[in-house]
Amino acid sequence: MAQPSETTNKHTISVLVDNEAGVLARVVGLFSGRGYNIESLTVAEIDAKKSLSRINIVTSGTPMIIEQIKAQLTRLVPIHKVRDLTLDGARVERELALIKVRGRGNRRVESLRIADIFRASVLDSTNESFVFEIVGSAEKVDAFVKLMESLGLSDVSRTGVVAISRGEETM
Amino acid sequence: MTDQKLNGSQILLKALVDQGVDVVFGYPGGAVLPIYDELFKQNAIRHVLVRQEGGAVHAAEGYARSTGKVGVVLVTSGPGATNSVTGLTDALMDSIPVVCLTGQVPTHLIGNDAFQECDTTGITRSCTKHNYLVKDPNDLARVVHEAFHVARSGRPGPVVVDLPKDVSMGMGTYSPRASVRKMSYRPRLRGDSAMIEKAVDIMARAKRPIFYCGGGVINSGPAASKRLGELVHATGFPCTLTLMGLGAFPASDRQFVGMLGMHGTYEANLAMYHCDVLINIGARFDDRITGKIAEFCPKATKIHVDIDSSSINKSVFVDIGIVGDAANVLKEMLAHWQLKRRHLERKALAKWWTQIDKWRARDCLRYRQDSKVIKPQYAIQRLYELTKDRDDVYITTEVGQHQMWAAQFFRFEKPNHWMTSGGLGTMGYGLPAAIGAQVAHPKALVIDIAGESSIMMNIQEMSTAAQHRLPVKVFIINNEYMGMVRQWQELLHGGRYSESYMDSLPDFVRLAESFHAVGLRATRPDEVDDVIKEMIAIDRPVIADIRVDKKENCFPMIPSGAAHYDMLLGPGDEAENKISEDGMVLV
Numbered sequence: 001m002a003q004p005s006e007t008t009n010k011h012t013i014s015v016l017v018d019n020e021a022g023v024l025a026r027v028v029g030l031f032s033g034r035g036y037n038i039e040s041l042t043v044a045e046i047d048a049k050k051s052l053s054r055i056n057i058v059t060s061g062t063p064m065i066i067e068q069i070k071a072q073l074t075r076l077v078p079i080h081k082v083r084d085l086t087l088d089g090a091r092v093e094r095e096l097a098l099i100k101v102r103g104r105g106n107r108r109v110e111s112l113r114i115a116d117i118f119r120a121s122v123l124d125s126t127n128e129s130f131v132f133e134i135v136g137s138a139e140k141v142d143a144f145v146k147l148m149e150s151l152g153l154s155d156v157s158r159t160g161v162v163a164i165s166r167g168e169e170t171m
Numbered sequence: 172m173t174d175q176k177l178n179g180s181q182i183l184l185k186a187l188v189d190q191g192v193d194v195v196f197g198y199p200g201g202a203v204l205p206i207y208d209e210l211f212k213q214n215a216i217r218h219v220l221v222r223q224e225g226g227a228v229h230a231a232e233g234y235a236r237s238t239g240k241v242g243v244v245l246v247t248s249g250p251g252a253t254n255s256v257t258g259l260t261d262a263l264m265d266s267i268p269v270v271c272l273t274g275q276v277p278t279h280l281i282g283n284d285a286f287q288e289c290d291t292t293g294i295t296r297s298c299t300k301h302n303y304l305v306k307d308p309n310d311l312a313r314v315v316h317e318a319f320h321v322a323r324s325g326r327p328g329p330v331v332v333d334l335p336k337d338v339s340m341g342m343g344t345y346s347p348r349a350s351v352r353k354m355s356y357r358p359r360l361r362g363d364s365a366m367i368e369k370a371v372d373i374m375a376r377a378k379r380p381i382f383y384c385g386g387g388v389i390n391s392g393p394a395a396s397k398r399l400g401e402l403v404h405a406t407g408f409p410c411t412l413t414l415m416g417l418g419a420f421p422a423s424d425r426q427f428v429g430m431l432g433m434h435g436t437y438e439a440n441l442a443m444y445h446c447d448v449l450i451n452i453g454a455r456f457d458d459r460i461t462g463k464i465a466e467f468c469p470k471a472t473k474i475h476v477d478i479d480s481s482s483i484n485k486s487v488f489v490d491i492g493i494v495g496d497a498a499n500v501l502k503e504m505l506a507h508w509q510l511k512r513r514h515l516e517r518k519a520l521a522k523w524w525t526q527i528d529k530w531r532a533r534d535c536l537r538y539r540q541d542s543k544v545i546k547p548q549y550a551i552q553r554l555y556e557l558t559k560d561r562d563d564v565y566i567t568t569e570v571g572q573h574q575m576w577a578a579q580f581f582r583f584e585k586p587n588h589w590m591t592s593g594g595l596g597t598m599g600y601g602l603p604a605a606i607g608a609q610v611a612h613p614k615a616l617v618i619d620i621a622g623e624s625s626i627m628m629n630i631q632e633m634s635t636a637a638q639h640r641l642p643v644k645v646f647i648i649n650n651e652y653m654g655m656v657r658q659w660q661e662l663l664h665g666g667r668y669s670e671s672y673m674d675s676l677p678d679f680v681r682l683a684e685s686f687h688a689v690g691l692r693a694t695r696p697d698e699v700d701d702v703i704k705e706m707i708a709i710d711r712p713v714i715a716d717i718r719v720d721k722k723e724n725c726f727p728m729i730p731s732g733a734a735h736y737d738m739l740l741g742p743g744d745e746a747e748n749k750i751s752e753d754g755m756v757l758v
C-alpha cells in the first residue's frame with residue numbers, strides 16, 4: 001500500500017554500452033518512444049579495445065519514472081551497466097560550451113571582463129567578435145550565457161553534461 | 172573442421188539446425204534466394220510457405236506458444252520485412268520467442284534506395300527485443316546463435332537478423348553454438364531470497380489474499396505452472412488469471428475464480444478490489460486488467476514477481492518487487508511457505524471464501540438461451556463441452572468479442588494450449604497461429620475461434636493450410652459486425668454504428684471449398700452440436716460458419732477508466748452505468 005512520490009527531480013544517468021551500430025538510436029528511441037525527457041545527452045567511445053562507449057543522460061521525472069527509465073535502459077541488449085549518479089552519492093559534472101559574442105566598444109570590453117570572472121578563455125577573436133570557451137557545471141554555463149545575452153550573444157554550442165562519480169569506485 | 176569455408180546460407184542453415192530448428196515459416200523473394208536454394212538441397216528443416224509474411228510471424232508465434240520453443244521466420248527484404256512488422260510487434264507485446272530472418276539488399280547497396288530495400292533494423296528497432304544487421308559471413312553463425320539466446324531467455328521476445336544478399340552468398344567459417352556469449356546481456360533469473368521471504372511473511376498474515384498470474388508463468392515453462400498449482404493449493408488462496416495466463420492454473424479447480432479485467436468475472440474483479448494482499452506472478456498490470464489505477468486493489472499490500480525489472484513499478488506501485496524467473500521464485504516461495512503456514516489467518520480466510528462464493532453465486536457469465544437464435548456464448552460453450560475430454564486441443568483466437576467469449580467459456584487445464592493476441596490485439600492472428608500450432612502438433616485438434624471480420628484479415632492462409640495438409644478448424648462466430656467495435660459504439664457513441672457493419676461478406680462455405688477445405692454452417696441452436704462433431708471428424712481444414720445473434724454483447728464489462736467494482740453485468744444492468752468523459756478517451 002506504499003505510495004510513490006510525485007516530485008519531479010533531475011537525474012544524471014551514465015550508461016556503459018557496446019560501441020556498435022544503432023546503439024545510440026536504441027537509447028534515443030527508448031526515450032522518444034516512451035515519452036521520457038532528455039535534457040542533455042553525451043556519447044563517446046571510452047575503451048577502444050573492448051569497444052565500449054559511455055552515454056551520459058540528464059533527464060527528469062518522478063522517482064517512479066526515473067526507476068522505469070533505468071529499468072528500460074537495463075533491458076536493452078547491448079547495455080552493460082546503468083548508473084544513476086544522482087542517487088549514487090557524490091559526483092563531478094562538467095560541461096563545455098563555445099560561445100560567440102558580437103559587439104563593439106564598451107559591450108565588447110564588458111563581455112571580456114565577465115569572461116575573465118567565469119574563467120572562460122578566448123579561442124578566437126575578430127574586431128567585432130569573440131569565441132569564448134567555458135567549462136563548468138551546466139548551471140555555470142547557463143549563467144554565463146545569460147549574462148552574454150545583453151552583450152551580443154550570437155551563437156552557442158554546448159557539449160551536454162559529462163559526469164563521473166567521486167572517490168575510488170568505478171562504473 | 173571448424174575452419175572449413177561455407178557460404179552464408181549454409182552457415183545460416185547449420186546454425187538453425189544447431190539451435191534445434193526443424194521448421195521455418197516463410198516466403199521467398201530476391202534477397203533470400205540463396206537461402207532458399209540451400210533449403211532446397213536439404214531435409215533437416217521443413218519450410219512452410221505462407222501466403223503473406225504477416226502470416227509467417229503469427230504462425231511462428233503459434234508454433235512457439237504451443238511448444239515453448241523458438242518460432243522461426245524467413246522473409247525477403249523490403250515488403251517482406253515490413254509485412255512482418257505487425258507480427259513482430261505482437262510477439263514483443265506478448266513476450267513470444269521468435270527469430271525473424273530478413274533478407275536485405277547487398278551491403279554495397281544499403282542506403283541507396285535499392286529495389287526492395289528498406290531500413291529493416293531501423294524499422295524493427297522498437298518492435299523487437301533486439302535486432303542485428305550482419306555484414307560479414309564470418310559473423311553470421313555467432314549472430315544467429317546470439318539471436319536465439321536473446322529470443323528465448325529472460326523475458327522472451329522477437330529478434331530480427333537482417334541478412335544482406337552478399338552475406339548469404341559470401342564465404343565464411345562457422346562458429347558452433349557453445350562458443351557464443353553476449354557479455355552485456357544477462358537476464359536475472361533468481362529472485363532476491365530476502366525479498367521472497369518477506370513476501371511469504373506477508374502472504375502468511377493475509378486475511379483476503381489473491382493470486383493474480385499471467386503469461387510469465389506460461390513463458391517460464393511447465394514447471395512454473397506446476398509450482399503455481401502447488402503454491403495455490405498449499406496456501407488455499409483464490410487464484411485469478413489474465414488473458415495471457417489462462418491455462419497456468421486449471422480452470423476446473425475450485426480455487427480458480429476466473430479471468431480478471433475488462434471482461435473478467437464478477438468474483439475475480441471484486442476479489443481484486445477487496446483483497447488485502449495481492450500476489451502477482453508474471454503479469455504486468457496491463458490497463459485492461461487494472462481499470463482505474465487510483466482504485467486498483469486500494470487496500471492491498473502488493474507483491475510482484477516478474478522476470479523484467481521494467482515491469483515492476485511501471486504502472487502500479489508495489490510494496491515488494493521480485494525480479495526473477497517465475498519457476499525459480501515459486502519454488503523458493505513454496506519452501507518458505509512450509510515454514511510459515513502455521514501462522515495462517517484461518518478464520519479470516521474462511522470468511523473471505525464465503526464472500527467470494529457469494530460473488531460467484533451471481534453467475535456473471537449467465538446468458539439468455541434462445542431456441543431460435545444461436546447465442547455466441549452457447550456456440551463456444553458447446554465447442555468446449557464437445558472437446559473437453561481430449562487432451563490435445565489447441566485454441567487460437569482472433570480479436571474481439573469472440574476472443575473474450577472464448578476466454579470466458581473455453582476452460583483451460585494446462586498451459587500452452589491457448590494462443591491469443593493479448594497485448595497488441597491483432598485481428599488476423601488466429602488462423603496463422605493455428606497453422607503454426609498444427610505444424611507443431613500434426614495430430615492435435617487445433618481450432619481458431621474467429622470472428623467473421625477478423626478472419627478476413629488473413630484468410631489467404633487457408634491456402635497454406637491446404638498446401639501443407641494442416642487440418643486446422645476455423646470456428647467463425649459470425650454476427651456480421653465488428654462486434655466489439657459495435658459494442659463500444661452502442662455503449663459510448665449513442666448507437667451510431669459507424670463502419671462496423673461487415674457488408675458483402677463472402678459465403679464462408681463456398682469460400683472454404685474454393686480453398687480446398689470443407690465448409691459447414693449452423694444457423695439454429697439445434698444445429699450447433701452436429702456442425703461441431705462433423706468439423707472435428709473431418710481430417711482436413713474446415714471453416715464452420717456459425718451464424719449467431721447479431722446484437723449480443725460481451726459481459727461482464729468494466730468500462731474503460733472505471734474501477735473493478737464498476738462492472739456492467741449484461742442485459743438489465745446496462746442502464747445503471749455510464750462511462751465517464753475521462754473513460755471515453757481511453758481505448
